[in-house]
Amino acid sequence: MRVLAINDVSCVGKCSLTAALPIISACGIECNVLPTAILSTHTGGFTGYTFRDLTEDIGGILKHWKTLGLKFDYILSGYLGSTEQIDLVSSVKKEFLADGGKFVVDPVMGDSGALYAGFTDEFVEKMRGLCREADYILPNMTEACLLADMPYPLTKKTASEALERLTKLCPFPIVTGITDNREISVYFTNRSGCAYSITHENVEGFFCGAGDVFASAFVGALARGKHEADAIALASEFVTAVIRRSSKEVPDKRFGLNFEAEIFPFLKQLNSLK
Ligand code: PXL
Numbered sequence: 641m642r643v644l645a646i647n648d649v650s651c652v653g654k655c656s657l658t659a660a661l662p663i664i665s666a667c668g669i670e671c672n673v674l675p676t677a678i679l680s681t682h683t684g685g686f687t688g689y690t691f692r693d694l695t696e697d698i699g700g701i702l703k704h705w706k707t708l709g710l711k712f713d714y715i716l717s718g719y720l721g722s723t724e725q726i727d728l729v730s731s732v733k734k735e736f737l738a739d740g741g742k743f744v745v746d747p748v749m750g751d752s753g754a755l756y757a758g759f760t761d762e763f764v765e766k767m768r769g770l771c772r773e774a775d776y777i778l779p780n781m782t783e784a785c786l787l788a789d790m791p792y793p794l795t796k797k798t799a800s801e802a803l804e805r806l807t808k809l810c811p812f813p814i815v816t817g818i819t820d821n822r823e824i825s826v827y828f829t830n831r832s833g834c835a836y837s838i839t840h841e842n843v844e845g846f847f848c849g850a851g852d853v854f855a856s857a858f859v860g861a862l863a864r865g866k867h868e869a870d871a872i873a874l875a876s877e878f879v880t881a882v883i884r885r886s887s888k889e890v891p892d893k894r895f896g897l898n899f900e901a902e903i904f905p906f907l908k909q910l911n912s913l914k
Contacts, residue, residue, distance in 0.1 A: 641863050642711070644736065646674040646729055647718035647852070650682035654896030655849030656719050660856045666903050667860030667910060672712070674701065674732065677721040683757045684848035685894040693721050698728055702735070711738035716859045718852060719748040721758075723766045733773060742862065745774035745810075746855045750782045752846065753792040771809040776868075778855050779806070784815040794818055799827050803835055814872060816854055816879075826876045830868065838873055840880040845887035847897050854879045861910055870913055878906040 645660040657673055664671035676698075680690040715737055717729045733743050747767045749759050764786045771777045771787060785792040788805035799818050806813035807829050814828040824842040829835045857878045861871035878899075886897045 641713050642670050642672060642738075643714040643716060643859060643863055644672045644674060644712040644732070645716050645718070645856075646676060646720075646732065647716075648677040648679060648721065649675045650679045652680065652896075653682040653684070653686070653848060653894060654899070655682050655684075655852045659849055659852040659897075659899065660716065660718070663853065663856035663899065663903070664860045664863070666907060667857075667864055669860055669863045672710075674698065676719060676725055681894070682848050682896075684751075691721075695722065695724055695728065698725075702728075702732065705736065710736060711741070712736050713738050713741045714744060714859050714863055715741070716744045716746065716855060717770070718746045718855065723763055726763075726766045726770050730770060730773060742775040743773060744776045744778065744855065744859055744862075745771055746778040746851060747771060747783050747787060748851065749786060751780060751848075751851075753782055753785075755786075768809060771806075774810045776812045776814060776858075777806065777810045778814050778816060778851070778858065780817040780851050781815060781819070784813075796820055799825075799837075800835060803827055803829050807833065812868065814858070816851060816876070824880070826872055828869075828872055836869065838876050840876060841884075843880065843884045843887050845883060845893060847883060847886060847890075847893055849896050849899075850879055850883060853882055853897060853899050857906065864910060866910070866913055874906070874909055874913070877909070878902060881905065 647656040678692045784802050788802040811831050818825045823839050825837045825839040827837045854875045857875035858871050861874050881902045882897050882899045
């Protein structure tokens with residue numbers, strides 16, 4: 641079982657590949673990486689960060705992988721630095737996803753109702769195209785609104801409408817971070833068109849990287865052969881525990897989630913599930 645995580649390396653701040661690698665590996669699954677950019681920190685709340693786009697390197701990396709006959713059982717794409725990289729990810733899927741493999745797209749573009757620094761409407765449109773190629777998409781509420789062209793924030797009522805619109809892009813949309821007062825929910829629709837939600841207590845505190853922790857745990861659990869609904873429940877429980885702990889323990893939230901401390905309970909749950 642081989643997972644490819646396509647994401648940036650934010651050297652400090654615990655998101656993207658510095659979350660995907662440890663979490664997927666801890667699940668007992670090999671995690672290979674395709675870095676899209678290197679930043680000194682993530683862009684959420686820091687100023688003065690460096691950003692080196694790695695698009696130029698990706699062609700050579702893929703050419704080498706082709707000579708090795710590599711195929712991946714899961715491809716998880718995350719933060720992409722340009723519309724050109726969206727095209728590259730699409731070609732990686734076509735060339736390197738194993739027969740029967742799954743393509744998981746986390747359409748990283750924004751949070752709290754706004755696009756991240758450097759993202760444009762053109763990027764959103766292009767990301768819709770990538771979502772059409774995915775087996776699962778994992779937008780947060782902001783990204784779901786952008787992709788479904790609906791006003792932010794969603795409510796319990798409009799979340800169903802957003803899900804319905806998203807199923808036109810991808811058969812299995814999973815929308816994270818839908819908040820309603822003291823509750824936070826994940827809404828998803830399975831391939832039969834049934835809609836579900838999983839709700840937890842909403843813990844105050846915004847952390848960059850929560851979506852990456854969710855996506856990594858979801859893919860790790862799927863790669864371990866867990867049913868999708870169980871993988872979503874496990875991942876949302878994990879990320880809720882991580883945010884609860886971090887909101888107490890991390891004085892400067894920009895430095896990211898303490899997911900490490902919750903990996904062991906997460907693995908205990910993962911291992912006890914059939
Ligand atoms: O986790 C989202 C993310 C990923 N990568 C970079 C980011 C962010 C969120 O701000 O800045 C570089």
